[in-house]
Amino acid sequence: MVNGKIERKQGEAGKSKPLVIMKSTLSRLPIYYCYLQDRMKEGLEYVSSSAVAESLSLNPVQVRKDLASVSSTPGRPKMGFRTEQLLQDMKAYLGYDNYNEAVLVGVGGLGKTLLQYPGFKNYGLNVVAGFDVDDHIVGKSVGGKPVYKMSRLENFVSRMGIKLGIITVPGPQAQAVADKLVASGILGIWNFAPAHIDLPAGVVIKNENLAASLAVLSNRIAKD
Amino acid sequence: MVNGKIERKQGEAGKSKPLVIMKSTLSRLPIYYCYLQDRMKEGLEYVSSSAVAESLSLNPVQVRKDLASVSSTPGRPKMGFRTEQLLQDMKAYLGYDNYNEAVLVGVGGLGKTLLQYPGFKNYGLNVVAGFDVDDHIVGKSVGGKPVYKMSRLENFVSRMGIKLGIITVPGPQAQAVADKLVASGILGIWNFAPAHIDLPAGVVIKNENLAASLAVLSNRIAKD
DNA sequence: TAGATTGTTAATCGATTAACAATC
DNA sequence: TAGATTGTTAATCGATTAACAATC
Numbered sequence: 001m002v003n004g005k006i007e008r009k010q011g012e013a014g015k016s017k018p019l020v021i022m023k024s025t026l027s028r029l030p031i032y033y034c035y036l037q038d039r040m041k042e043g044l045e046y047v048s049s050s051a052v053a054e055s056l057s058l059n060p061v062q063v064r065k066d067l068a069s070v071s072s073t074p075g076r077p078k079m080g081f082r083t084e085q086l087l088q089d090m091k092a093y094l095g096y097d098n099y100n101e102a103v104l105v106g107v108g109g110l111g112k113t114l115l116q117y118p119g120f121k122n123y124g125l126n127v128v129a130g131f132d133v134d135d136h137i138v139g140k141s142v143g144g145k146p147v148y149k150m151s152r153l154e155n156f157v158s159r160m161g162i163k164l165g166i167i168t169v170p171g172p173q174a175q176a177v178a179d180k181l182v183a184s185g186i187l188g189i190w191n192f193a194p195a196h197i198d199l200p201a202g203v204v205i206k207n208e209n210l211a212a213s214l215a216v217l218s219n220r221i222a223k224d
Numbered sequence: 225m226v227n228g229k230i231e232r233k234q235g236e237a238g239k240s241k242p243l244v245i246m247k248s249t250l251s252r253l254p255i256y257y258c259y260l261q262d263r264m265k266e267g268l269e270y271v272s273s274s275a276v277a278e279s280l281s282l283n284p285v286q287v288r289k290d291l292a293s294v295s296s297t298p299g300r301p302k303m304g305f306r307t308e309q310l311l312q313d314m315k316a317y318l319g320y321d322n323y324n325e326a327v328l329v330g331v332g333g334l335g336k337t338l339l340q341y342p343g344f345k346n347y348g349l350n351v352v353a354g355f356d357v358d359d360h361i362v363g364k365s366v367g368g369k370p371v372y373k374m375s376r377l378e379n380f381v382s383r384m385g386i387k388l389g390i391i392t393v394p395g396p397q398a399q400a401v402a403d404k405l406v407a408s409g410i411l412g413i414w415n416f417a418p419a420h421i422d423l424p425a426g427v428v429i430k431n432e433n434l435a436a437s438l439a440v441l442s443n444r445i446a447k448d
Numbered sequence: 449t450a451g452a453t454t455g456t457t458a459a460t461c462g463a464t465t466a467a468c469a470a471t472c
Numbered sequence: 473t474a475g476a477t478t479g480t481t482a483a484t485c486g487a488t489t490a491a492c493a494a495t496c
Contacts, residue, residue, distance in 0.1 A: 021443075027433075030436050048452085049453080056420050061490075064454070075454055077453045113333045113337045116333060117333065119418070119434075124442070164442075164445065196281070204441065210343075211258075212252070214347055216247055217412050217414055218388075218412070219250055219319075220412065221387055247462090248462085272476085272477065274477070289479085301479095302476055456491100456492085459489080462485105462487085462488090465483080465485085466484085469478105471477085472477085472478095
């Protein structure tokens with residue numbers, strides 16, 4: 001009994017931070033991050049979760065929990081969180097400190113846009129090259145990034161040890177591209193193609209689906 | 225008591241379909257739709273929810289419920305749903321039958337891509353024009369869509385009675401653009417700008433946030 | 449002190465998943 | 473009939489929101 005009590009106490013002292021952060025929290029962090037950067041520029045030394053909630057139209061409790069789950073130091077009553085510290089904690093947690101390299105496959109309309117999108121570097125993402133089957137674009141460079149032919153994909157990815165692949169090919173080719181990426185050692189796929197992709201366990205995927213977003217939006221417009 | 229019973233019975237007979245469909249279901253419908261189109265092309269007359277679930281790596285119960293919530297006719301045991309009928313029901317529910325007109329503001333990299341994206345017409349979306357401040361692009365046409373100067377936005381939107389606005393301007397300008405759109409009578413905003421937008425009640429917004437998606441994906445890669 | 453803000457525990461909500469009876 | 477599939481009701485899970493005590 002006494003032992004149990006002591007162990008519990010030690011356990012409680014040990015848990016400084018939750019090991020995992022809720023997925024929903026994670027997807028809000030970049031929004032906070034962006035907002036805090038603006039406040040930082042304004043020279044605001046402290047920021048309260050209530051202020052953040054108010055500005056971003058979120059529930060204050062939700063914001064408080066979200067911030068608490070990443071902040072290395074607890075918020076101070078009546079003050080809130082130190083803006084700079086909080087930004088740094090988020091930056092570290094989101095991995096914006098060290099670049100994550102990625103390749104992009106399919107340099108069409110959307111692919112081209114993403115390849116030259118300058119914003120990714122703020123999110124710790126560095127798209128190092130594009131790949132395409134079209135001879136008209138292979139060999140060119142888009143936004144300073146080289147475009148190689150598909151046959152070089154596997155060698156490039158495995159040699160550079162790249163872990164993230166962005167798929168922007170037409171739907172029917174998505175699975176084949178994914179298979180190649182996986183075979184080269186990719187661990188995560190960001191899929192913009194309108195197609196379902198089957199993957200072996202251990203490889204994670206995030207599907208970006210404009211049609212799904214649009215469906216929700218249109219439906220809400222229609223109803224009101 | 226007897227009355228109560230009768231009324232309950234009538235109520236049950238009356239509810240042919242749920243009036244509202246879960247948001248999560250709604251966002252899966254386009255995925256089913258796409259899948260069913262492929263099966264249709266293959267000439268498959270019937271399709272079962274178990275087969276759909278298997279192919280799309282979803283839970284069979286979830287798929288069954290989703291399909292049941294849009295299908296005008298119940299699925300038949302041992303058979304499943306008539307592919308053609310189900311496609312038609314989804315098409316109707318998602319509003320893919322009648323075009324929803326939209327304007328796009330900010331014809332930069334992403335804006336240009338979306339303006340000329342041919343896929344939207346499959347989703348019942350017709351982006352009729354783009355607007356921008358840059359004189360170099362104003363007056364040109366992108367993917368067959370005219371690009372007008374910003375000063376024409378409000379007049380254009382209100383005169384054409386357009387209900388949906390797509391925002392692809394840099395973050396700091398998003399709020400001002402949204403205000404103009406709302407003033408012109410827009411009911412829904414599809415926001416691709418990395419910024420929070422405040423809106424009056426009655427106007428719905430869907431924020432598209434690549435940084436959020438990326439955060440979730442990177443985190444899952446890092447952990448595994 | 450009073451009031452604003454914090455963190456935590458409990459209640460609610462929405463969505464998914466499990467269990468099962470009904471049907472062809 | 474047996475088996476695959478359906479629809480529905482109940483249990484579980486994850487996330488949000490409400491309630492409240494603690495702190496500066």
